[in-house]
Structures are given as C-alpha cells and as structure tokens.
Amino acid sequence: MASASAATSFPTVGTLRSISQRDSISSVSAAWSRNAFSRNLAFSPLSITPPVYGRSLRIISMATGDTSDPSETVQNALKYVQDTWEKTDDKLAVGGLGFSALIVLWASAGLIGAIDKLPLIPSFFEFVGILFTGWFIYRYLLFKPDREELVKKLETALAKITGSEA
Structure with missing residues (x-):
C-alpha cells in the first residue's frame, strides 16, 4: 500500500516535462529544471522537501518500532x-x-x-x-x-x- 501511495504522490520526470511544456517554460529553464530535478531524484531518505520547479513535495514518514498504546x-x-x-x-x-x-x-x-x-x-x-x-x-x-x-x-x-x- 505504501508503494502505491508513493507512486501517486511523486510526479515522474516525464510528467514534469509535459508540465514544463504545457506551462510554456522556456527550453533553457526547462532543461535546467529537469537537470536539477534529476539530480534530486537520488535525494537522501532523510530529505524532507526536495525542490520541484520552485515547489516542494511533502514527504511524511512515521517511525516504526514501539507500537504500544x-x-x-x-x-x-x-x-x-x-x-x-x-x-x-x-x-x-x-x-x-x-x-x-x-x-x-x-x-x-x-x-x-x-x-x-x-x-x-x-x-x-x-x-x-x-x-x-x-x-x-x-x-x-x-x-x-x-x-x-x-x-x-x-x-x-x-x-x-x-x-x-x-
């Protein structure tokens, strides 16, 4: 279930390319943004808000272990x-x-x-x-x-x- 929600909450690079074309961003800035985003694809799991076109993705994580009431x-x-x-x-x-x-x-x-x-x-x-x-x-x-x-x-x-x- 976690993988399904993670797949729906993160846009793919292809989606970001279509967004950049649809929003008529110049090709230079779109290429720079895609390159900046592709570098951020390998962000650390401790990273909370990787930048995507000037916006931030919210990652919510929960600690597992102590399940006491x-x-x-x-x-x-x-x-x-x-x-x-x-x-x-x-x-x-x-x-x-x-x-x-x-x-x-x-x-x-x-x-x-x-x-x-x-x-x-x-x-x-x-x-x-x-x-x-x-x-x-x-x-x-x-x-x-x-x-x-x-x-x-x-x-x-x-x-x-x-x-x-x-």
Whole structure:
C-alpha cells in the first residue's frame, strides 16, 4: 500500500516535462529544471522537501518500532503515582512541598520575564555567557593535559554523586 501511495504522490520526470511544456517554460529553464530535478531524484531518505520547479513535495514518514498504546502508558504512570501516594505516610508535607514547588516555579518564571524585559541585562548576561564559554574552552578543552584533568574531575564528581567513591 505504501508503494502505491508513493507512486501517486511523486510526479515522474516525464510528467514534469509535459508540465514544463504545457506551462510554456522556456527550453533553457526547462532543461535546467529537469537537470536539477534529476539530480534530486537520488535525494537522501532523510530529505524532507526536495525542490520541484520552485515547489516542494511533502514527504511524511512515521517511525516504526514501539507500537504500544499511549493510553496504556498513561494508565501505568497513573497507577505508579497512586501506589506511591498510598505508601506515603505524611501526605500533608508532600502536598505542601508540591505546592511550594509550583509557587517557586511561578515566581522564578516571573522574575526571569521581568529581567528579560530590562534593556541591558539580557545582553550583559549573553556577554558573560560568551566570555565564560571562551574561558572554559581555553582552560579545559584546548590542550590534551587539560582535557585529561577535566575528565578526572568529572569522574570524581560522578563517583561522589553515585556514592562509589573509594
């Protein structure tokens, strides 16, 4: 079925030639367009919109693999949340922490929005970010001994986080 729909959705080069003749495109531009299209016939499967006479073909692709029902996944997640909620001893504290987290998230979003509206602050933070990125690249990524030092620091931090520190 996929081959039948693909055959009907893509015009052939012969169809394109008749379209170019019917639309009275000059022979030079028609030849150039046909040559450009024939080069695009071998486009990558990842290519989404190959050009055809200034227009684009829409290719719709779907990933195959996981065919599980999304509602089943949602039901499993809800069941997990319900089981965890039933096991919780101090439900008032958990509810208070959740409510506090929402308030902090709302306030921080408002603060960031207010800072973003100030005329010089976003540009200043961008400049500081660019400077820090340049320093980090110079300090840890440019030379091999510095990269090895960074890897050791990251491994040490990971060991501290996971608790596998010797």
